[in-house]
Amino acid sequence: MRSESSTSDRTFTEQARRRQFVDCAVEVIAEHGFAQASLARIAARAGTSKGVISYHFRDKDELIEQVLLDIYAGMAGFVGPRMAAAGSAAEKLESFLESNLEYLARHRSQLLAMRRICPNPPETGEPAPHDSAVEEFLRDGQESGEFRDFDVTVMAVTIRAALDGALDQFVARPELDLTAYAAELVTLFTHATRGNP
Amino acid sequence: MRSESSTSDRTFTEQARRRQFVDCAVEVIAEHGFAQASLARIAARAGTSKGVISYHFRDKDELIEQVLLDIYAGMAGFVGPRMAAAGSAAEKLESFLESNLEYLARHRSQLLAMRRICPNPPETGEPAPHDSAVEEFLRDGQESGEFRDFDVTVMAVTIRAALDGALDQFVARPELDLTAYAAELVTLFTHATRGNP
Amino acid sequence: MRSESSTSDRTFTEQARRRQFVDCAVEVIAEHGFAQASLARIAARAGTSKGVISYHFRDKDELIEQVLLDIYAGMAGFVGPRMAAAGSAAEKLESFLESNLEYLARHRSQLLAMRRICPNPPETGEPAPHDSAVEEFLRDGQESGEFRDFDVTVMAVTIRAALDGALDQFVARPELDLTAYAAELVTLFTHATRGNP
Amino acid sequence: MRSESSTSDRTFTEQARRRQFVDCAVEVIAEHGFAQASLARIAARAGTSKGVISYHFRDKDELIEQVLLDIYAGMAGFVGPRMAAAGSAAEKLESFLESNLEYLARHRSQLLAMRRICPNPPETGEPAPHDSAVEEFLRDGQESGEFRDFDVTVMAVTIRAALDGALDQFVARPELDLTAYAAELVTLFTHATRGNP
DNA sequence: AATGAATGAGCCTTCATTCAT
DNA sequence: CATGAATGAAGGCTCATTCAT
Numbered sequence: 062m063r064s065e066s067s068t069s070d071r072t073f074t075e076q077a078r079r080r081q082f083v084d085c086a087v088e089v090i091a092e093h094g095f096a097q098a099s100l101a102r103i104a105a106r107a108g109t110s111k112g113v114i115s116y117h118f119r120d121k122d123e124l125i126e127q128v129l130l131d132i133y134a135g136m137a138g139f140v141g142p143r144m145a146a147a148g149s150a151a152e153k154l155e156s157f158l159e160s161n162l163e164y165l166a167r168h169r170s171q172l173l174a175m176r177r178i179c180p181n182p183p184e185t186g187e188p189a190p191h192d193s194a195v196e197e198f199l200r201d202g203q204e205s206g207e208f209r210d211f212d213v214t215v216m217a218v219t220i221r222a223a224l225d226g227a228l229d230q231f232v233a234r235p236e237l238d239l240t241a242y243a244a245e246l247v248t249l250f251t252h253a254t255r256g257n258p
Numbered sequence: 259m260r261s262e263s264s265t266s267d268r269t270f271t272e273q274a275r276r277r278q279f280v281d282c283a284v285e286v287i288a289e290h291g292f293a294q295a296s297l298a299r300i301a302a303r304a305g306t307s308k309g310v311i312s313y314h315f316r317d318k319d320e321l322i323e324q325v326l327l328d329i330y331a332g333m334a335g336f337v338g339p340r341m342a343a344a345g346s347a348a349e350k351l352e353s354f355l356e357s358n359l360e361y362l363a364r365h366r367s368q369l370l371a372m373r374r375i376c377p378n379p380p381e382t383g384e385p386a387p388h389d390s391a392v393e394e395f396l397r398d399g400q401e402s403g404e405f406r407d408f409d410v411t412v413m414a415v416t417i418r419a420a421l422d423g424a425l426d427q428f429v430a431r432p433e434l435d436l437t438a439y440a441a442e443l444v445t446l447f448t449h450a451t452r453g454n455p
Numbered sequence: 456m457r458s459e460s461s462t463s464d465r466t467f468t469e470q471a472r473r474r475q476f477v478d479c480a481v482e483v484i485a486e487h488g489f490a491q492a493s494l495a496r497i498a499a500r501a502g503t504s505k506g507v508i509s510y511h512f513r514d515k516d517e518l519i520e521q522v523l524l525d526i527y528a529g530m531a532g533f534v535g536p537r538m539a540a541a542g543s544a545a546e547k548l549e550s551f552l553e554s555n556l557e558y559l560a561r562h563r564s565q566l567l568a569m570r571r572i573c574p575n576p577p578e579t580g581e582p583a584p585h586d587s588a589v590e591e592f593l594r595d596g597q598e599s600g601e602f603r604d605f606d607v608t609v610m611a612v613t614i615r616a617a618l619d620g621a622l623d624q625f626v627a628r629p630e631l632d633l634t635a636y637a638a639e640l641v642t643l644f645t646h647a648t649r650g651n652p
Numbered sequence: 653m654r655s656e657s658s659t660s661d662r663t664f665t666e667q668a669r670r671r672q673f674v675d676c677a678v679e680v681i682a683e684h685g686f687a688q689a690s691l692a693r694i695a696a697r698a699g700t701s702k703g704v705i706s707y708h709f710r711d712k713d714e715l716i717e718q719v720l721l722d723i724y725a726g727m728a729g730f731v732g733p734r735m736a737a738a739g740s741a742a743e744k745l746e747s748f749l750e751s752n753l754e755y756l757a758r759h760r761s762q763l764l765a766m767r768r769i770c771p772n773p774p775e776t777g778e779p780a781p782h783d784s785a786v787e788e789f790l791r792d793g794q795e796s797g798e799f800r801d802f803d804v805t806v807m808a809v810t811i812r813a814a815l816d817g818a819l820d821q822f823v824a825r826p827e828l829d830l831t832a833y834a835a836e837l838v839t840l841f842t843h844a845t846r847g848n849p
Numbered sequence: 850a851a852t853g854a855a856t857g858a859g860c861c862t863t864c865a866t867t868c869a870t
Numbered sequence: 871c872a873t874g875a876a877t878g879a880a881g882g883c884t885c886a887t888t889c890a891t
Contacts, residue, residue: 078854095377096293099881112856115883177377180292209449215442218423219416226419230411245412252406253450271871296864309873312866468850489771490687493885506852509887574768575685603843608821609836613810616817620809639806646800647844666874690860703877706862 091170095177132171139164150202155247162243208254288367292374329368336361347399352444359440405451485564489571526565533558544596549641556637602648682761686768723762730755741793746838753834799845
């Protein structure tokens with residue numbers, strides 16, 4: 062009969078190992094690209110052999126899926142609270158852009174990995190989880206009169222695309238000042254969402 | 259030793275053949291994803307065998323590179339004249355967005371292929387040809403007083419990212435009205451570039 | 456150094472555990488085929504992990520060997536007494552066929568497993584234990600004049616092969632009436648062994 | 653434009669290569685067992701590498717299937733005409749046994765391979781092609797009064813099983829006199845099918 | 850006595866590439 | 871010019887086995 066603590070410990074060890082491989086996968090993908098991220102390379106980075114990864118993950122697909130979930134969770138955990146703390150829709154927009162870029166500054170590899178995985182998705186039907194948070198506060202802002210009348214979807218897509226663009230820039234030039242970049246984007250989308258043409 | 263005429267003749271036929279394979283590659287990549295675009299599949303789509311491709315292209319990398327060049331050239335040939343016809347910087351911005359989305363509407367596969375290739379570039383150092391046309395007219399607009407004072411690079415990156423976002427939307431929902439989408443983007447970036455904060 | 460009692464106790468438990476794994480192996484082989492009968496699957500059926508099997512059996516080969524020995528012993532324990540109870544050679548033949556098919560009816564999985572293992576034996580030289588019981592009573596029957604003059608080996612081989620054939624039939628059609636089948640075989644071999652050429 | 657002859661020549665070459673690999677597969681399976689017959693081993697026997705086999709056969713399964721088809725065809729081509737030449741049902745029985753054992757004498761490896769493949773069939777539903785030739789002449793013999801009244805299926809199964817038994821014997825003792833063995837089987841089944849109980 | 854973790858060999862397959870014809 | 875054939879490396883994955891705990 063196993064005690065609670067030993068059970069959780071076992072689970073803990075297992076999860077730590079999985080997290081280790083997920084991290085290695087992120088690094089390899091960010092560094093060499095998705096196509097070059099073979100199990101062999103990922104295992105080598107972790108200092109073991111392919112078999113070990115297969116032991117902890119049913120599939121390569123499961124590993125990649127876990128990578129994405131991990132990144133999503135990390136971002137949500139960082140950005141979510143900051144947006145929740147914001148009051149008005151305008152503040153939410155500001156907070157969204159700033160916290161995303163701040164997260165980007167600290168987790169460049171993860172976001173780069175995500176960017177490299179997503180355009181070549183496995184054939185698993187479901188087309189990436191749709192995050193409707195942005196649409197939501199955009200609509201709120203329109204209803205409260207803070208924002209002008211625009212197509213919410215187009216604006217949301219463009220806001221997220223702007224962050225992807227920032228990532229690309231940051232990858233190409235690591236010395237980029239992301240704080241300044243964030244300020245620029247805030248001004249840009251402040252103009253874009255407000256005012257009367 | 260080959261005569262001039264036979265050489266140019268061969269070159270012509272040769273180029274036609276190359277273009278054929280480039281087109282097939284585009285279709286396969288757009289349809290099945292970059293990772294699944296093996297030479298075998300591309301050859302099958304062209305109705306020949308792998309060997310033929312290797313005969314016309316030194317490398318798979320050369321083929322892919324040619325695919326990108328082809329797409330770039332196609333877009334430049336479409337967008338360039340339309341922007342040249344525009345007068346003011348504001349008109350150039352409008353024209354850039356509209357012509358890009360119009361091209362997208364007609365060449366979905368090509369842009370989709372491009373989007374799938376780019377995030378996983380071959381190790382050939384050179385980081386995609388930088389197209390400075392957007393920066394240029396943005397700077398012009400600032401100098402002429404049409405545009406407010408913003409970071410030109412950030413704005414240019416965001417404008418191009420917005421087009422990528424449109425592509426993703428269009429891929430996900432082929433019924434999307436790209437003309438309306440263009441109008442939305444024009445309004446969005448008109449606000450973003452003009453006005454006094 | 457272990458005491459006698461603890462040793463014998465361990466041996467008893469140990470043997471029970473071994474038998475459990477042997478039974479699971481039989482089921483898995485009968486159900487999924489020999490090639491698919493990995494230690495992992497057998498362990499899963501037993502509700503434990505691969506390591507445990509390796510703990511109780513030196514080898515996978517030892518496990519498989521034990522499976523065969525188990526099945527042989529089971530059949531011998533069933534068929535042996537029944538043949539011993541038979542008087543004449545003719546009765547022994549009848550009893551052999553009937554008791555084998557009766558055993559088959561009750562232990563289909565075991566015989567199916569045996570049939571799947573045997574044609575792909577491990578490289579351990581020894582070619583399955585030769586059971587000379589059939590030859591024996593055939594020879595007796597010839598000496599007593601009950602049977603005609605035939606090659607004892609050929610007849611014995613054919614009798615056993617006939618049982619394999621019955622197994623195959625039974626596997627293909629589980630609704631098969633094995634009692635009737637036994638009666639047919641008895642008649643068949645009664646004619647085959649007796650009579651005047 | 654390809655001439656007929658060159659086309660057939662190409663097909664011929666291809667088929668010759670396939671046959672070569674099929675033969676190698678037969679030898680390896682007969683020699684080392686089905687489980688040990690990896691593509692690597694088969695390729696090594698053919699003096700090439702695994703890739704070549706994959707070039708000529710879509711699958712390992714296709715190779716194995718071809719092995720079986722090859723063997724079936726070989727046997728049918730040998731046994732068929734000989735049985736057709738036989739007149740009465742009794743002669744057909746005799747001819748069937750003799751020609752099968754004669755074929756066995758000349759193609760031991762093939763039949764051994766078949767015996768090793770069949771009990772571990774791939775999951776492809778269809779349960780080996782049923783050869784009803786034996787049932788047929790048995791029924792004919794009963795209708796013509798040559799044979800007694802027995803269960804045709806049981807008799808047919810047993811006849812074929814007897815041949816399997818002969819194969820096993822022959823594999824275990826290659827010096828076995830198969831002509832004599834055939835004579836014994838003929839006598840055995842002559843008694844078994846005729847006479848009044 | 851038992852187990853989770855790790856290992857490394859081997860499997861089948863796919864692929865880009867080369868070459869003789 | 872084009873092709874079928876061949877090659878060999880690499881890919882993902884399964885497996886029997888071992889070992890520390």
